[in-house]
Amino acid sequence: MATEQEQLAKLRDEIDEIDRHIHELINQRAQCAQRVAEVKMAHRTDVTEEPVFYRPEREAQVLRKVMERNKGPLDSEEVARLFREIMSACLALERPTRVAFLGPEGTFTQQAALKHFGHSAVCVPMPTIDDVFREVEAKAVKYGVVPIENSTEGVVHHTLDNFRSSELKISGEVELRIHQHLLVKPDTEPSRITRIYSHQQSLAQCRLWLDSRFPNVERIAVSSNAEAARRAAAEGEHVAAIAGEMAAKLYGLEHAFNNIEDHPDNSTRFLIIGHESVGSSQRDKTSILVNARNQPGALYHILEPFHRAGVDLTRIETRPANAGAWGYVFYIDLAGHQDEEPVNQALSEVSSKVVELKVLGSYPQAVL
Numbered sequence: 001m002a003t004e005q006e007q008l009a010k011l012r013d014e015i016d017e018i019d020r021h022i023h024e025l026i027n028q029r030a031q032c033a034q035r036v037a038e039v040k041m042a043h044r045t046d047v048t049e050e051p052v053f054y055r056p057e058r059e060a061q062v063l064r065k066v067m068e069r070n071k072g073p074l075d076s077e078e079v080a081r082l083f084r085e086i087m088s089a090c091l092a093l094e095r096p097t098r099v100a101f102l103g104p105e106g107t108f109t110q111q112a113a114l115k116h117f118g119h120s121a122v123c124v125p126m127p128t129i130d131d132v133f134r135e136v137e138a139k140a141v142k143y144g145v146v147p148i149e150n151s152t153e154g155v156v157h158h159t160l161d162n163f164r165s166s167e168l169k170i171s172g173e174v175e176l177r178i179h180q181h182l183l184v185k186p187d188t189e190p191s192r193i194t195r196i197y198s199h200q201q202s203l204a205q206c207r208l209w210l211d212s213r214f215p216n217v218e219r220i221a222v223s224s225n226a227e228a229a230r231r232a233a234a235e236g237e238h239v240a241a242i243a244g245e246m247a248a249k250l251y252g253l254e255h256a257f258n259n260i261e262d263h264p265d266n267s268t269r270f271l272i273i274g275h276e277s278v279g280s281s282q283r284d285k286t287s288i289l290v291n292a293r294n295q296p297g298a299l300y301h302i303l304e305p306f307h308r309a310g311v312d313l314t315r316i317e318t319r320p321a322n323a324g325a326w327g328y329v330f331y332i333d334l335a336g337h338q339d340e341e342p343v344n345q346a347l348s349e350v351s352s353k354v355v356e357l358k359v360l361g362s363y364p365q366a367v368l
């Protein structure tokens, strides 16, 4: 009978051998990605334009395949996360992806950007949602990440409104479980806290918890959770911040209380914006903006063709239209890709009945 040490030594040899294989295979995969880049460069029609290296539909398919064939013992999502990083590194070898996000450093939007593009992407913080749109429009970065809706707080109007004037397209979505923590400088006694900083959305997501645990403590809304964490780190002593894990690490804060959001399933959806249209991944969503005249039955005429075609509408938002002429602006999410039936047919029917129909993009449904 082998001793514990002998058994462990044997298993570690086995692991070393497997690592050698994995290592070799990952580099083989990276070489394939480099060849993809060479082929794209060789076949581009316009030599002044960079070919498109990032293919969200292909990446979604790779991740879905990984999850479908997974036999364990590793969890499917865990394996997909590993492949997410491998793809990210391979793509960075073709061309590093520059991504603007609603900053500063340490926000949930940055976390969403890294979840979607992996850690080899170069993330560039922007002070406002408008700036993210502008930075992508100016082609200073390839893609942008902006929040669109929170399960507790609802739609982010600022993002929706930007789509009215922007020609950018949606190329993906990211869903993030949002956990809020009460963060303090090391050795701060929670009972002595007199001031709590956070973004207004996060204060709202933790309102009941704050009412019961810190009813008399001043709550101060600041421009982002990361900014709240920065202030708590700078001001110290009697000050706390509500923010996420990334901000806590970035500013060296301790967790006084974890997961203080009122709704345990609190999550936020983010959109990826860019210049390119995305092909079908077989499991897609389409977002549209519709301007309809203010007349009886306007909404019915928009919805009826989708119902008849059997298209599943997953979200509808109404925004007040700009001055006068038009009554409503609707933002609608639906299941399916704009190039495929039945979405294609339904879209052309609706467009003949409204003032304006703008397809904001078809993109893969979030995989992770």
Ligand SMILES: C=C(O[C@@H]1C=C(C(=O)O)C=C[C@H]1O)C(=O)O
Residues within 6 Å of the ligand: 032, 033, 036, 053, 054, 055, 056, 058, 059, 062, 086, 087, 088, 090, 091, 094
């Ligand atoms: C390799 C390609 O480029 C990128 C890298 C991918 C990967 O590493 O699997 C997948 C899609 C693209 O974002 C490709 O175009 O297929």
